[in-house]
Amino acid sequence: MSQVKGENQGMLRGEVLAVPKLSHHNHGVDYYLVPFRVPRLSGAEDVVNLVVSQPQAELWQPGNWLEVGGEVRSYNNRSGQGSRLVITMLVREVLQAHCREGENHLLLAGALCKPPVARRTPLGREICDLLLAVNRPYGRADYLPCIAWGSVANRCAQMEVGDRLRLEGRLQSRQYHKMVEGERQTRTAYEISIMNLLPQSEEEE
Template identity: 55%
Template sequence: MEQQENRVVLRGTVAEEATLSHQVHGIAFYRFPLAVPRLSGREDRLNILCPHTAPEDPLPQAGAFVEVRGEVRSFNNRSGVGNRLVITVLARELLPSAEEPCNQVVLGGVLCKPPVLRRTPLGRDICDLLLAVNRRYRRADYLPCIAWGGLALQCSRLQTGDPLWLDGRLQSRTYLKTVGEATQERTAFEISITSIDPPGAQEERGWEESLGK
């Protein structure tokens, strides 16, 4: 299975202390929320999963401003509690930073469901997509994406199995869900698409250029 493109760079504030998530092959993985501000003044709270391979190294502290470079990951939640599809960012690099906030994602994969075009009450077009991005070792991440306006119309013409390369940002969105007689507030995560490219365009213009450097 060919590995496809999956890169993310985030710069924001550690919103809570890191807590132990799980261990795999003797490596402890810690989870913490990262608050990344938007230009609108709102912020996205994104789940970061970081391996802690050197116990003597300190974990990121709440309030620290950091840069995270890694990959967007998904897994199916079979517990019946919370969202069925859980989206996290696996940190490959985690460093203190003094640069401006950043939220940029580059993905390359294939559509695994037909695009869904809809319209807001104010008449703006939205297109929902589900992108499958291969990992190594016969696994894949299934990542929900959303496009707006003219880009939504362009994405709506794609078909299942079509390749798609995109730039975007990872965003969080709260909503209310009725479970039995109770109403629960939940958070959904999705990639808001800012541009799409034909296959191979990302390699031609380079990763550093895609980050605006």
Template identity: 45%
Template sequence: MMEKTMENNRVSVIGEVASEFTFSHEVYGEGFYLTTVLVNRLSNQVDEIPLMVSERLMDIHRDYRGGMIEATGQFRSFNRHEGNRNRLVLSVFAREVSFPDGYEDSTKTNQIYLDGYLCKPPVYRKTPLGREIADLLIAVNRPYGKSDYIPCIAWGRNARYASGFEVGSRLRVWGRVQSREYTKKLDEEHVEKRIAYEVSVSKLESL
């Protein structure tokens, strides 16, 4: 059963380590740490991907900044309590890491596959330029009764297709993990720049 639930959420990223490791949390005496990996897009834009690593997987006290890292694992979420609200926090949870000298195929530096269930109605809209977009929230089962809630964004024909899905539909999604900067209004005088993470969908199907 565990093998099956691990297969429904697979991600691999290759990029440049951009920050030192910072402590995230501890589970049964095992510490988990976060760093940021810069992953290039074909458009020459860069996605800032949060990578979570166990202290038992690599030396988290070493400075890896500027070097390349390849990580495979799962895209995971957890709710962080901020005042009276919960904030969905996403990161790539590494199961394996390696340190390549570079990469030959830039189309394979950021890949994700999800098999889960739609847990909110799709939000379909068009941009001012007429581009079709659909926002999806997919729940992906994890061992021991847990689930990860992964925001996904589909474009064009995929967006139109996804707009007809019903809550509870089982979906398979292929794409990449992307970061997006946005502005959060805190009160009348203060705003804060934040980074959102989501899956940009290249292919999807309903089962």
């Protein structure tokens, strides 16, 4: 697979649901996990996990509405509990929000690392599942599950492994049920909902 210049920008506006909880320590910096609620226009909502370094206590209080900018990150969960692929947003910037309307906007560019999986809903609407590899500046990559609908899904289904893809979308959460040792468990999956496919940037031409 040829190397693709990564693009990974996100902006969320929503509500802090809990105080930051220590997640991990890396290169001398403590990182904290914060659940963050982002309402949709439809009335549904996405609850996503933010990763924040050295959070300011006065900003990160439950009930506060914030605007955050950052990058979508993925890592493999080897604990045996919950989803194996964990998706978060690494916060680079944060501001107090001036309104209480949800905002959820991503720009991503990378390469397909698995064949697209096309299917249809029972009502016949087209869906396509993708796995996008978005390179980081220092050699690693984030592997992000994506889903497309309708005409966008049809276009995505024609793509092949290694094809470059640049998209506009949102980070969404959805709940599903899984049977574990005879017990029905509710779990949460995170994915990128593709809204539009965009032209490649000049650097990728």
